[in-house]
Amino acid sequence: MKYKILLTLLLLTTFAFGQNVKFNIKYSEQLAVFVFMQNISENYRGNVFKTEFQKSKYNTEHYKNILSKFDKLTIDYSYAFDEFPYGSKIPMQTRDILKKNLIETTTLNDFKLRSIGIVPNKTLSDLTEMISTFTPIYNELIYNPNKIQFEKQLVEISKYSKEHKIEDFFETGLLFYNSTWNNSIPFEIAFYPLPNSQSFTAQAFYNNFISAIQTNLKDYKNLFSVMLHETFHIIYDEQPLGVKNDIDKYFKENKSKNSNYSYQILNEVLATALGNGYVYEKLDGKIDSNDWYYHQYIDLLARKIYPLVTDYISQKKPMDRSFIDNYIKIYDGNFPNWINELENVMAYRYVISENQDDFNSIRKIFWYRSSEDNDTEITENSIEKMRKTPLTKVIIVSKNNKEKLSLIKKKFAQLKNWNFEADKDFSYKILLEDKSQLIILNQKKSTIEALIKTVE
Template identity: 75%
Template sequence: MKNRVLAIIFCTISTLTFAQKPKFEIKYSEQLAVFVFIQNLSENYPENVFKTEFIKSKYNTEKFKNLISKFDKLSINYSYEFEEFPYGSKIPMQTRDILKKNLIETDNLKDFKLRSIGIVTNKTLNELTEIITEFIPIYNELIYNPNKEKFEQQIFEITKYSTENKIENYFETGLIFYNSSWDNSIPFVVAFYPLPNSKVYTGQAFYNNFICAIQTNLKDYKDLFSVMLHEIFHIIYNEQSLEVKTEIDENFKKNKSKSSNYAYQLLNEVLATSLGNGYVFEKLDGKIDTGEWYNQKYINLMAKQIYPLVNEYISQRKAVDKNFIDNYIKQYEENFPNWINELDNIMTYRYVISENKNDFEVIDQKYPYRSSTDFETEITKNEIDKMKKTSLTKVIIVSKNNKEKLNLITKEFKELKNWKFNSEKEFNYKILLEDKSQLIIINQKKSTTEMLIKKLESI
């Protein structure tokens, strides 16, 4: 189906490294909107307005429920790492995001298939386009058409707002602050879609795209633009050169503070929040936002704590450097000294090894907010070696052959050379490793994993 292009020129910014000025394009992509609509109908998704409208409609039949189930099972999630970059400093390539990008940037599903061949199997690609085709008229009837007039007016107002407030300047600010770059021949494509009967909206940025659902009753756009710039700052951070990312990584690792590793883990979200929800919002509104900037305690508090320093660097057109990083770590350690021991914080970045697969689900339910996570189901030297190469919180749950496994763990971590344990008794043990990540060992005999994790919180 043909995309509805509602506005084209969003803004232009001053060129930094390329003669041509980049363009920000706003559009409504029907194909993307339908893809997101189907996603939200999944049993795996929480209750939402799309699901509510579908369930009470005439389309809530076995035929379409089966198509939703089929969509859920499509193999469209693959990724690869940029292995030359420091661990965790660059977002892995995600095939799902590339497919969404292609949905946005093509005019019909035939062109989408042609552009997407090779990303997933041809069979999967055909099934995906067939399901989207089936749901296009459903989406239009239930969601788009009832909100079309309001939505198109919003797009007009958003474009006007961006021009009047020179939003392009904030993109340039991000490039300077992050010491990053952008190929100005590549347009930044912004795709909005309507979100009726909702008090919140969500946004996501990837590659050269930002996608966002807009509440149909939204009138004040400063929050929307601060969220949009927040997400775009993630892209600018991700596009830092290997040299810049290596220097940042080395500055964190050379810092002697025991908090430096977990301060580093927070960096990406803290900076995007401080710039987007702090700096951008204050410039658009004329005063700083006194409410929460991010719906997560650690990011919200640290973003506010570091904001004066961020503001200073922006005003001086300076890039993040060693002095900034050392100051950032110092403020983290002095103002929040206990954070490196709080499980709600350190379990956001976790690597778990357990021979009981149910343990992963238990941990996910207990600590649902996660930024970086890996799981392995075998306690072997090879798996422990892989774990040691990361700076994530390391959790090993031993429930079989306890003495043998505990001896292996002790041998593999030099910090445990003087550690004494009784393999016949249940216990939780936590130690800060040389790389400044926490190692948590749970020796399980009879108690449930839930009970042992609860006891762990008191350590």
């Protein structure tokens, strides 16, 4: 009997790991209502959901008060995976786990039971009650008017996925990234309708992909290429620690001055080359002639490395040291001046300023950011914490200038011979030994915007 049970378990395990990952395509009402509430809350920018709500009979103080309380719920906690190289693995985010649980349960009570311990029980109960209150509102304003068209789309999307064997692209990604996935874990894909829109949304986390699709969407190759783009981020994130450490070592051992910034952009560039490049070409029969990505640096580099990526895919080779070295070589040969372009290096930044408004000013100037850390104190500890990251390092000095500038000079060996005039506005930039840019802004009378323009 024990032998038979063991044999059965082995066969089930072999079957689970021998099959492609399963893609489950569905509509999740619970997730859709949660996203709807996010979009119509006071602090969210204008969107189609907010427009529909504001012109409805539900735009009253009663419901706006509920939305205000929803906005104030503390549901965002996180922890980092500190054993992994800096920035190579996404921190755990409780908001995403809650969305995952909304997708994978069918009732709010089940969602509440599954989510106990992720956030405080009172917060969880309040959240569940708010979603329950807004579910009929969402259905009346959004879902029911678009139900027939959306449910038809859902059938067509499921058919498209099966006919084009979308799961095979997931397997291609696993091999290329030298990553791992237990194929007994399905990939849960949740769509919901987006009326009066010309585009769709896309987000992936854990084993989930979610997307609001415009109700007039008929051509699904763009949708699936973007979906796979986001999914490749997950596959990259799931690389084993040994693979992450090797990649980190390959970049750090490369002698190019661009090795750090080519590493910072790697995740997005690979997902773009694979999803918007390779997947789209396979689905359409030709390369997409439109922009692959909305940020020029990622779009341009993804196109340049595309032949390298497709060569590895055709040979069924995982990315290795040779791939990384050739990738950096392509970066060097085509974009040698990117290391001095603020629009590029400020996408990966660590900013220290004792003026909270400076962070918003930086975000307005450099709206695109892939990585960002901030600190509000210029101290030995904060600078030391900054030094340990590979990000662009920006220190804004506006108080006790001479003292703070002297401390900065002391903490960076490459500033040993640096001379400064603490009573004058100035900017200073230098490439550090870790191949990241250090930018010092000394503010007396000038605005941050004016100082940024003087950085050379």
